[in-house]
Amino acid sequence: MRNLFFFVLIISTYLCGAQNQAVQISGVALTADSAKIPIPNAKFQVKGRKFTTESGADGFFSLTAIPGDSIFITRFGFERSKLHIPDTLSGDSYIALVSMELSTTELDEVTLYPWPRPENLNRELLSMTIETTDRDIALRNLAIQSLKEQAKVMGMDAGEISNYIMKSQSQTIHDANRYYGASGGAAILGRLSNPFAWSQFFQALKRGDFKN
Numbered sequence: 433m434r435n436l437f438f439f440v441l442i443i444s445t446y447l448c449g450a451q452n453q454a455v456q457i458s459g460v461a462l463t464a465d466s467a468k469i470p471i472p473n474a475k476f477q478v479k480g481r482k483f484t485t486e487s488g489a490d491g492f493f494s495l496t497a498i499p500g501d502s503i504f505i506t507r508f509g510f511e512r513s514k515l516h517i518p519d520t521l522s523g524d525s526y527i528a529l530v531s532m533e534l535s536t537t538e539l540d541e542v543t544l545y546p547w548p549r550p551e552n553l554n555r556e557l558l559s560m561t562i563e564t565t566d567r568d569i570a571l572r573n574l575a576i577q578s579l580k581e582q583a584k585v586m587g588m589d590a591g592e593i594s595n596y597i598m599k600s601q602s603q604t605i606h607d608a609n610r611y612y613g614a615s616g617g618a619a620i621l622g623r624l625s626n627p628f629a630w631s632q633f634f635q636a637l638k639r640g641d642f643k644n
Contacts, residue, residue, distance in 0.1 A: 455521055458494040459528035461487045461505065471532055474507040493530075511535050 461471040470491025477484040478495070479502040487493040497503060500519035506512050510532040517526060547553040588596065 453524070454496045454498055455517065455523070456494065456525045457497050457503070457515075457517065457528060458492075458525065459530060460491045461493060461507075461530040461532060462491060463510075464531040464533045471507055471510065474505055474510075474530075474532065477504050477506075478502070479504060505530055505532065507532060509535055 461474045463469045463471060470487075470489075472487055472489045472491060474487040474491070474493070475484055476486065476493055476495055478497050483495075485493060485495045495503075497517050499517055499521045501517045503515040503517065504512065505515060511534070513530060513532050515528055515530055547556075
């Protein structure tokens, strides 16, 4: 009798351990109508757990659960669905087909009235303030940066080259007249920076050449 009791206890412990073993749940989420369209981005969550997963673009999903668990499936535009994992599973995998009903929401009736005159519509449109989002700013900055990078690798056209040469020649003539004088005349800056000219100036002061 004692041996029979231990035998039953061992079998029960084994069965409980087998039931608590994780099982790989795989399958596909489809619409419940006759079209059977795969449902992407459907959210799967095991009851009592925080871990979630989503179906792929083809509606396929895969997650782990324990026999006896309940899996809730939600998707915007569809009714909430529930998948129960049988507690009598003997293998380590389970394939399920999830069907989801479309959720129909009725909106309140809206009556549209036209503007009395086209001028009223134009005035309202012009007074609208369109908010600039962070994405708009980022796209604008990227466009400006792209233009700068393209400008760096672009060469000058004929008009720009002509203007550059003319400005360079004009600057050269201006500098020459400023430091060396034009038509044989001595420039002011050239004379002020000439030490020999300063020596002659002081000698003239000593001689009294500037006295009346």
